[in-house]
Amino acid sequence: MTRPPKPDPLDDAALDALLKAAPKPQPSAALTARILRDAATHQPQTPAPVVPERGLFAALADVLGGWPTVGGLATATLAGLYIGFAQPDLLSPADTDFVFDLTEEDALSGLLPGDALFFEEG
């Protein structure tokens, strides 16, 4: 009694095609919902952003128009102090007396006829 011959094995191309065509189940809506419920349960909670309290100087700066304005004011103040302390003789009393004692008549008396034309033309 002879055994029937073994059939030839499936060729490689046919096997590859069979494997490639194997059906793949898609996750059901219920499974997706289960997964997402777990995700929500275990999602790390991010802390709420901390808003720093506003200090007195920050509030004052806002009233004055912001930090650029405050910076400008500070610079002008320091410059004035510097000029006042470092060079107090820059303006002599004679200079200031001239400004304060000047009358309208004095101011206009020095004008020449050509000056009127200059003022008209701008």
Place this chain on the structure above:
Amino acid sequence: MDMALDHSSQVTDDALLALYAAGDPLAASELTARLAPRLLSFANRMLRDLAEAEDVVQDTMLRLWKMAPDWVPGAAKLSTWTFRVASNLCTDRLRKKRGVGLDDIAEPVSETPGVEAQLMQDERATALDAALQTLPDRQRQAVVLRHIEGLSNPDIAEILEISTEAVESLTARGKRALAATLASRKEELGL
């Protein structure tokens, strides 16, 4: 963060996990859409039980959510990591099922309705599943990951924690065994 997900195909799995860990509400949904289908296909092929395969996928994703804050981007491929977890979970379940005979395991549920034209395709799928079940677990995992899920040999090596050469050997032996098992049904299946 929502803006990034508008172009989600360009966002890496690593970046999505980082978004999830940072509290983004949409990242988990996108990661699930990317990872769950392949994990389910793999687990279903390993376990031949859709309900059990679903449990494995849920468990795998649960572990992913839990380790999200500790994930180091670039240290490993996220998809490979999830396949490794799923693979281990399947192996655990298969070990527990060892006492159950193959005949007692439910036939896989066909995902398509019984349309006449698809009868042959269903027959082939069933025959392939039955043939896959005759392979040792490691061979089956390697063949499914390589030839059904389309993963690379280095990725499979990482999942199964073996060398690339060992993966090549497993898949080659697995395919030879499948070809021999299916030989007797070639004509019946129109192969």
